[in-house]
Amino acid sequence: MTVTRVSFENDYNAGCHPDLLKALVETNTVQTTGYGLDPYSDEARALIKSACGVPGADVHFFVGGTQANLTVIAGLLKTWQGVLSADTGHINTHEAGAIEATGHKVLVVPSHDGLLSADAIDLVCRAYAEDPTAEHMVQSGMIYLSHPTELGTIYKKSELVAIRKVADRWNLSIYIDGARLASALTAKGADLDLASIAKLSDVFSIGGTKCGALFGEAVVINKESLKQDFRSLIKQRGGLLAKGRLIGLQFVELFRDGLYYEIGKHANSMAMALAEEFRAHQIEFFVPPVSNQLFVILNEDEAARFGERAVFEQITPFENGRGVFRFVTSYATRREQIDTLFS
Amino acid sequence: MTVTRVSFENDYNAGCHPDLLKALVETNTVQTTGYGLDPYSDEARALIKSACGVPGADVHFFVGGTQANLTVIAGLLKTWQGVLSADTGHINTHEAGAIEATGHKVLVVPSHDGLLSADAIDLVCRAYAEDPTAEHMVQSGMIYLSHPTELGTIYKKSELVAIRKVADRWNLSIYIDGARLASALTAKGADLDLASIAKLSDVFSIGGTKCGALFGEAVVINKESLKQDFRSLIKQRGGLLAKGRLIGLQFVELFRDGLYYEIGKHANSMAMALAEEFRAHQIEFFVPPVSNQLFVILNEDEAARFGERAVFEQITPFENGRGVFRFVTSYATRREQIDTLFS
Amino acid sequence: MTVTRVSFENDYNAGCHPDLLKALVETNTVQTTGYGLDPYSDEARALIKSACGVPGADVHFFVGGTQANLTVIAGLLKTWQGVLSADTGHINTHEAGAIEATGHKVLVVPSHDGLLSADAIDLVCRAYAEDPTAEHMVQSGMIYLSHPTELGTIYKKSELVAIRKVADRWNLSIYIDGARLASALTAKGADLDLASIAKLSDVFSIGGTKCGALFGEAVVINKESLKQDFRSLIKQRGGLLAKGRLIGLQFVELFRDGLYYEIGKHANSMAMALAEEFRAHQIEFFVPPVSNQLFVILNEDEAARFGERAVFEQITPFENGRGVFRFVTSYATRREQIDTLFS
């Protein structure tokens, strides 16, 4: 239903950033060829490659994240391989079995606050390698990371460097799901920039949907073997948008003058302001607040009181009167909305 | 590249109909819940069910046609079944193996001008039923039709009634791909309205992308067994749009006051005007012109001359100096563009 | 390599029970039709249905267990559903992703000594049902059990009755993998007979490979919806044996005069004799010994000493000098071999 209360439900509850809307309106009558072969998409690809410092990369656009994930993973894995993921990973929990539907097992690795560690990955790979029955088991072919994670945490550069090392040891590709990458790149203390991410991964996505766009995820491919015929793979999985320029156009706006970072910064600053209020009200965090998703522990009274003023998601059921709740900020969040929540 | 010549390349070479754009702009800041559970999508569902006379149907929205096709077909078929399709069917030719990627064979049925006949389907089913090795063969579970077809032709009501009868005889579901349904519904001589289509099929789609929307296909499900959990299936196949309201909103505009039909009529009238000019210039048709796609036979000189003024698709390579070419009209086509082509 | 030491490596390390071999030799020149439509297979089906008290069931034969599992599961699940399994379940650990390769997720349920409990299943199903994001998650469609389990333990009738109740509550099918069913049926304290298993499950298998046959698993289907066209599904998955009679023939031998039970009893009695020796030698059990697989904890010295006399499998790597080892008995195990092990 339409939200009359303030919404912290998620970062995709409105249309898009006004700049992107303006661009869509202004180009509405221009005629271009379809399927992302238009000049807007070309420009967006050039801007993204430049921002990432990878002139030789391929960039493709998807409407949504699950589609991007399933297509990239199906493309990277050999038919008998599986993908390593945090137990909390989006592909393991909230994509309705999309990866398995492409024929691949999600191999769960224990995580901490949504983060995978190089050691945890190494342990799983070593156990497989040393198991005399390994050929009856699913071999890992790649690592799936999200940055920020589903719990809003982010990787440090040193952590990703360590994971890369483990990946190389075990001959694994790394794919980073950047559905909320703008927020991770601009979080306080973040030391992973686009260039590092591009260098340390084989493939990664730059999320638009949750970072100010109507929709759209850019996938940056550095791995040579995945480049060839990738558009056929996108088409096969139903992901080639007829009016592909709509995504290209939005990414042009996001990357021409740094709007993508501005959006991330704004969402983060609103999240930090919100976190400060939570702290001031003695609300405990389930996960330390870092990016634009906050996870707090509320008792039933608190949840009810906030619920009168705002929409947000309950993550775990009440246990002993307390549950985990998520509050999300975006380009559209305004300081007054936070004040309303605590009014 | 950006088209400076007039474009008859396809019906998805511009943005969207101005009414839809206006609605997107006006609602841009409204906050709603995601994944098509918003009030705009609800209203669109109600309008579509009413227009089709099927209050008990389920309506779901997809971004694109291939995604809609693969999801519906994966949902309708049992794991060992295949889908009957015209040899020219979109799922057999231009979806990069999307159906096979869900595990199902496309069972080719010979067609005429893109149209399947009840007899041709019956023949295939009878051959299977009478074959002593049938259990080693792929069993048909459903019929895939497009209306209009990939060649722009349309079914008569009597033809669809006959196909329904054959479908019932062999226990097959019918799915009608209506990517360009607006054009079929409003073509000269068309006697299949939305209600008849809803009644004679199990599932069908109402195309938006090629009928004035930025994107969006509505899928109408009358078959009970497909209704349950269909949203999980959409999610699994990567087709659940986060900001689902964008499709709902557009379908509200298309179906509130008959805009969908107006768009179809306009595209058809432009196509008929174009056809008249082709006839006046002694250009032969490859398929009789009926809806918004025209298939004509051009020699190399003609192709070159038209190519100076307009963008359009070559369908078959030149053979003895002649090839088949496609010209497509849309909501955005203007009479002057036709005049330019023949100037 | 050929084993010169005594082998407790597994229960499929020799050919087959002499009675089965005799039958194969005697019928070698008889000509029959193929693919399990021969009189031996017919007789085996009749014997099995009679033994299970399910005259209306369908019985199909597979060469191996993984093939049986993947085919049954692909047939039972809707395309968007997953299968509940113990974390230790064979389909989750030792089938190289065979289930995922059919497009379905294995939904892990915590287990105890390889056994699933009704409560653990109920908890998982309830969490799903109560999750507001459930449609983004994988829905359970069935329960996979093995009896005996991968750890050699067996279900009590009361436990299976409770699981059936939970399955009915959540609308789940039950499939019981009986790769070593002969051993479970005849274990000390077993109160689940074939008729109870047939009544409490929707589908179950009766293993031949590990119970005296060269190969062969019989799958008994009581669920109506899975019966239709099941042979096409087997063929599609590559499981229809050309000389299907070879399996039929062996099951005739196994079920005509109770040989199946005799084989189970013999394997169990050898396992119990072996267990008694382990106890006498102060060897600790990792799982209480019940059926024909024993899991013991050995230190490096013990492992080395036994390793000089016998072949057996190390299940976990040494940790603090101790590891888990598996010893398996079969129709072919003889008392002298046990004595050799402890000599």
Added chain:
Amino acid sequence: MTVTRVSFENDYNAGCHPDLLKALVETNTVQTTGYGLDPYSDEARALIKSACGVPGADVHFFVGGTQANLTVIAGLLKTWQGVLSADTGHINTHEAGAIEATGHKVLVVPSHDGLLSADAIDLVCRAYAEDPTAEHMVQSGMIYLSHPTELGTIYKKSELVAIRKVADRWNLSIYIDGARLASALTAKGADLDLASIAKLSDVFSIGGTKCGALFGEAVVINKESLKQDFRSLIKQRGGLLAKGRLIGLQFVELFRDGLYYEIGKHANSMAMALAEEFRAHQIEFFVPPVSNQLFVILNEDEAARFGERAVFEQITPFENGRGVFRFVTSYATRREQIDTLFS
């Protein structure tokens, strides 16, 4: 049912060649490790590699042909590719959609008497390459051939050389299904020996089931990229036989002293004797008789008369009183059976 009439129904209607049975009996009590890692399988692999002149090849054993085909094809193709096959190819007609169930389209190439030509393949590949919409179509990744074909015809060396050339031009792998290879290798006029087949293909199978074994197909892999982890792929598809030695053992017998060729020769000579009788009785051939499958055209009277004496398959329904029938010979066919048929 058990055949009391003479059977020309197929070449898998009896048990196995007596030499193979003898070997199975003699080794029945020997204990070995499982899954094809036993010394019999090792010996069989060595014999096959030596017979094919490919010391560096990998050899794997499957129980049946459909399983071998689907596993090899799933391993060779990238996820978005399809396999070229004759319209009459086994994978296109009689494997119940097994290839599509692995996610890949079978791309049909017109054939003559079951044989593909280099030109027909080239035509299909060229059309794809020149199609501007190619990325929306299924790309070919490999060629599937059967030798002998489903119609009993065989390739000449020059034909296979030409196909190899086309395959190299379009970067396609070649897989040869040798379900009845013994018959092809020893057919009159055959100029393709094992070494040539190994050299001209990337992967090929050596059929046992239809050439004297109880069951078993050897797959010879020369393509490096398919070798790695191929056993995991077999396991994933349910094809790893627990008592793998049973296949190894049979192939040892078949290849130690040339029995494989003897079986092929015997089946062919019986087929030629049968063909001569058909000719003498003015029975017309549907396909020229070459190997151990004969396809003849019978009228209803003839079919009825032969039907009193023998079992055989009707391939096409009667049309104008005439239909196509198949007669198959094997290692077990005896001259007296032919005489009975014509008595």
